[in-house]
Amino acid sequence: MSLFASAIRRSFGHKPYKGHSSQWIQRHTTDPYVQRAQQDMYRSRAAYKLKQMDQQYSIFTKKSVVIDIGCFAGSWSQVAMAKTGAATGKSNALVIGVDLVEMDPLDHHHFVRGDIREVGTLRKIDELLRGRKASIVLSDMAPRMTGSRIDDHIASVDLSKAALRCATNFLQEGGWFVLKVFQGGMLDRFKAELTEHFGKIRTSKPKASRPESVEVYLVCSDFLGPGGAGAVRAAGAVGAATRTKQDLG
Numbered sequence: 001m002s003l004f005a006s007a008i009r010r011s012f013g014h015k016p017y018k019g020h021s022s023q024w025i026q027r028h029t030t031d032p033y034v035q036r037a038q039q040d041m042y043r044s045r046a047a048y049k050l051k052q053m054d055q056q057y058s059i060f061t062k063k064s065v066v067i068d069i070g071c072f073a074g075s076w077s078q079v080a081m082a083k084t085g086a087a088t089g090k091s092n093a094l095v096i097g098v099d100l101v102e103m104d105p106l107d108h109h110h111f112v113r114g115d116i117r118e119v120g121t122l123r124k125i126d127e128l129l130r131g132r133k134a135s136i137v138l139s140d141m142a143p144r145m146t147g148s149r150i151d152d153h154i155a156s157v158d159l160s161k162a163a164l165r166c167a168t169n170f171l172q173e174g175g176w177f178v179l180k181v182f183q184g185g186m187l188d189r190f191k192a193e194l195t196e197h198f199g200k201i202r203t204s205k206p207k208a209s210r211p212e213s214v215e216v217y218l219v220c221s222d223f224l225g226p227g228g229a230g231a232v233r234a235a236g237a238v239g240a241a242t243r244t245k246q247d248l249g
């Protein structure tokens with residue numbers, strides 16, 4: 001057994017890979033990001049995807065208020081806690097994680113167990129925000145995989161729409177929305193929907209995302225606020241009409 005595999009065994013118990021195929025175990029134990037995550041004390045290799053996107057787009061600032069949807073096992077929340085200063089417990093920053101699955105607690109982190117598609121879950125997030133708006137909404141949610149590419153794509157777009165509902169409810173104007181979605185035929189229409197709410201949308205495939213994976217990330221910024229682009233267009237039209245009236249004297 002390799003040194004790394006025996007270290008994992010020590011950390012995670014006698015049969016850490018029970019239920020996984022030999023192909024999965026081989027890929028997992030030789031993956032450099034898995035090894036780095038061990039060394040850096042991240043709960044999963046997914047941490048590096050968020051870190052790489054932050055390096056490229058500068059998403060986090062100190063004191064940000066973050067909602068991390070689909071947060072289990074917690075590595076995105078760990079990154080968010082460190083980047084915003086919430087991990088110190090002395091900052092104004094706030095990180096709220098949401099997942100269907102119970103998560104081992106992180107210091108100064110707020111966890112909601114629930115389904116993001118349900119109103120009750122949104123209500124719990126609202127209570128934790130105590131009247132504040134979020135500066136960043138993250139979603140690394142993945143559906144339960146069926147093995148059918150098209151079904152997994154549809155389920156991923158459904159989850160993304162639920163994450164978008166959460167983002168439009170809680171984001172402050174100018175805020176960020178970073179989400180994972182599986183590529184497929186409905187992606188372009190979903191992106192068009194996002195343009196109704198965000199000034200900029202970029203598609204990202206961070207290095208830590210396995211090339212063979214169908215996942216991509218959408219990095220949306222400049223949240224347009226309630227009413228979205230429709231409201232902005234209407235305000236523009238009112239402004240233009242007022243200016244024309246003034247011009248006409």
Ligand SMILES: C[S@@+](CC[C@H](N)C(=O)[O-])C[C@H]1O[C@@H](n2cnc3c(N)ncnc32)[C@H](O)[C@@H]1O
Nearest residue numbers: 046070072073074075076100115116140141142
């Ligand atoms: C790939 S994992 C997230 C990994 C995480 N970002 C990390 O860094 O450890 C996807 C998570 O999405 C969660 N999820 C899937 N559907 C959900 C839903 N409807 N509401 C909340 N969480 C959901 C799953 O339970 C799973 O834990």
